[in-house]
Amino acid sequence: MRTKALVSRICQQMLRDKRTLGLLFVAPLLILTLMYFIFNGNAVDPKLGVVNVSKSLAEALEKNDINVIEYEKDDNQIIISDNLDGLLLVEDSKLKLTLQNSDPSKAKALQMKINQAVVTQAQVKNVAAPALKAPSIDVSYLYGDSETTFFDVLSPILVGFFVFFFVFLISGIGLLRERTTGTLERLMATPIHRKEVVFGYLIGYGIFAVVQTVIVVLYSVNVLDITLVGSIWNVMLINLLLALVALSLGIFLSTFAASEFQMIQFIPIVIVPQVFFAGIFPLEGMADWLRGIGKIMPIYYGADALKGLMYKGLSLSDISKDIFVLLTFAIIFIVLNIVTLKKYRKL
Amino acid sequence: MENTIIVDKVSKTLGKKMVLKDINLSMEKGQIYGLIGPSGAGKTTLVKMIVGMEKADTGSIQVLDKKVPNLQLLNDIGYMAQADALYTELTGRENLKFFASLFKMNKTEQKQRIAYASELVNLTEELNKRVSAYSGGMKRRLSLAIALIQNPKILILDEPTVGIDPELSFSIWNELFRLKNEEEKTILVTTHVMGEAEKCDHLAMVREGCILTKGTPKELKEHYKVDSLEDVFLKAGGIK
Numbered sequence: 001m002r003t004k005a006l007v008s009r010i011c012q013q014m015l016r017d018k019r020t021l022g023l024l025f026v027a028p029l030l031i032l033t034l035m036y037f038i039f040n041g042n043a044v045d046p047k048l049g050v051v052n053v054s055k056s057l058a059e060a061l062e063k064n065d066i067n068v069i070e071y072e073k074d075d076n077q078i079i080i081s082d083n084l085d086g087l088l089l090v091e092d093s094k095l096k097l098t099l100q101n102s103d104p105s106k107a108k109a110l111q112m113k114i115n116q117a118v119v120t121q122a123q124v125k126n127v128a129a130p131a132l133k134a135p136s137i138d139v140s141y142l143y144g145d146s147e148t149t150f151f152d153v154l155s156p157i158l159v160g161f162f163v164f165f166f167v168f169l170i171s172g173i174g175l176l177r178e179r180t181t182g183t184l185e186r187l188m189a190t191p192i193h194r195k196e197v198v199f200g201y202l203i204g205y206g207i208f209a210v211v212q213t214v215i216v217v218l219y220s221v222n223v224l225d226i227t228l229v230g231s232i233w234n235v236m237l238i239n240l241l242l243a244l245v246a247l248s249l250g251i252f253l254s255t256f257a258a259s260e261f262q263m264i265q266f267i268p269i270v271i272v273p274q275v276f277f278a279g280i281f282p283l284e285g286m287a288d289w290l291r292g293i294g295k296i297m298p299i300y301y302g303a304d305a306l307k308g309l310m311y312k313g314l315s316l317s318d319i320s321k322d323i324f325v326l327l328t329f330a331i332i333f334i335v336l337n338i339v340t341l342k343k344y345r346k347l
Numbered sequence: 348m349e350n351t352i353i354v355d356k357v358s359k360t361l362g363k364k365m366v367l368k369d370i371n372l373s374m375e376k377g378q379i380y381g382l383i384g385p386s387g388a389g390k391t392t393l394v395k396m397i398v399g400m401e402k403a404d405t406g407s408i409q410v411l412d413k414k415v416p417n418l419q420l421l422n423d424i425g426y427m428a429q430a431d432a433l434y435t436e437l438t439g440r441e442n443l444k445f446f447a448s449l450f451k452m453n454k455t456e457q458k459q460r461i462a463y464a465s466e467l468v469n470l471t472e473e474l475n476k477r478v479s480a481y482s483g484g485m486k487r488r489l490s491l492a493i494a495l496i497q498n499p500k501i502l503i504l505d506e507p508t509v510g511i512d513p514e515l516s517f518s519i520w521n522e523l524f525r526l527k528n529e530e531e532k533t534i535l536v537t538t539h540v541m542g543e544a545e546k547c548d549h550l551a552m553v554r555e556g557c558i559l560t561k562g563t564p565k566e567l568k569e570h571y572k573v574d575s576l577e578d579v580f581l582k583a584g585g586i587k
Contacts, residue, residue, distance in 0.1 A: 002448070002449050004448075005445055009434065009441075012436075012437055013436045016437070181430075181432060183432040183433065185432060186428055186493075187432075189400060189426040190421055190446065191419060345400045345416070346399070346400070347417070
């Protein structure tokens with residue numbers, strides 16, 4: 001009954017605060033859309049300068065989507081002045097490649113393409129040995145297909161992360177304001193139970209977290225066309241679990257902040273490290289102790305579950321461990337919240 | 348006369364500082380009890396302990412024959428904190444309604460109490476305005492209305508008239524007199540304004556966590572053979 005009063009009050013307050021609502025509902029969509037366009041941009045053909053290269057090799061290079069420009073003499077300055085990705089020089093029938101390498105991944109890709117071109121050209125020239133012709137490899141994909149981009153793998157993690165981040169921020173600051181203005185203390189001078197307070201906040205902010213989750217998931221799947229192999233309901237469920245963890249964590253951490261500014265300081269300490277363990281960067285190569293740290297981060301489990309559901313098409317039972325851990329996190333934080341309210345009333 | 352609040356040998360340490368030392372007080376039904384003292388004397392801590400928000404290190408507090416802290420007891424205590432703890436995004440009416448719904452009250456009762464409490468502090472006209480548009484005095488009045496919302500037997504008001512103009516302060520005191528006389532409420536008021544001390548039935552002067560002296564204003568003045576309560580305070584505290 002009192003919980004209901006608390007929930008309706010939080011809803012009233014939130015609905016009055018249009019800007020916070022905007023941050024909660026529109027900001028994640030904006031960022032996801034931006035990321036979508038950034039990662040799905042068409043790759044630009046690398047620019048390669050060639051000096052003293054045979055015509056057949058130049059053709060082979062061009063076939064491999066390389067923009068070939070011929071130069072008279074070899075001079076590394078032209079790489080800079082003409083903004084070339086690399087310069088290929090043939091000297092005494094030996095190949096010499098200089099890469100700009102301001103973007104290592106681009107440089108590696110170019111190097112691979114040149115290698116391929118050189119090999120093909122050598123085979124064409126070597127008509128005497130047709131057996132050497134490269135066998136075509138029939139590639140099949142366990143997850144996704146040849147059209148899969150990095151964004152498809154990244155997007156489940158991003159969806160989960162934004163739900164977590166915005167819910168954390170808004171619930172944490174919302175409760176902090178109650179602490180600093182004294183309304184929480186005033187509330188504790190009424191016969192309300194501590195658990196009624198905690199559940200009131202969880203449900204009140206939870207309603208907005210649910211709406212946000214639904215909007216973000218529907219938008220990513222329908223508008224941004226993010227790969228969704230599994231069921232959309234399962235995706236919602238995991239995101240809601242993540243939101244619940246974020247909510248209870250935000251409320252809990254607001255206990256240790258004396259101002260909004262101090263609450264923001266939790267972002268680099270609590271939120272940013274979670275990004276590193278979310279699966280955007282490969283975890284396999286990390287040192288054992290580092291992976292151990294990852295295992296105490298809620299987003300690690302949320303991202304793993306979401307990637308499994310959205311990209312790999314796993315079922316709920318496949319990710320039951322993730323669900324269990326997330327639930328445990330939520331329960332721990334909720335209990336801690338009920339206990340820390342003793343700061344305001346010893347009963 | 349029956350005692351409604353009994354503070355028995357209460358001490359409290361916050362951090363390393365002893366904020367209250369061996370406090371004994373008893374308040375009666377139908378009485379305005381004043382806690383007078385400078386800021387930092389420990390008045391607010393004592394008030395919070397009576398409400399049950401802080402716990403005494405030693406000693407005990409009884410309110411309406413129940414030992415504090417007691418959750419049910421909070422139904423009978425109307426508390427007005429020193430700072431206006433209001434939801435500024437909401438209107439005055441929504442604030443009152445929220446606090447009313449934390450107590451056991453049906454819809455009609457709730458409406459009546461909101462009408463009564465807002466009438467009392469002269470806010471009926473402003474109830475539909477958001478609190479963010481209220482003046483300091485209006486916020487103070489709304490806080491008082493919230494303290495009265497559940498018709499509590501005991502009213503605990505921490506510096507109720509700070510930042511309120513003399514006219515309104517006068518009308519609030521008149522209402523406190525009425526609540527005391529007609530409804531026999533126990534009213535505990537903290538203040539550092541000596542002029543208000545005169546209006547209390549009973550006084551306790553507090554400084555640095557100790558009670559310097561207590562009694563009715565008349566008794567105190569007679570005992571220390573002075574004309575004003577200021578002098579009582581100085582004499583009881585300073586020249587010891």
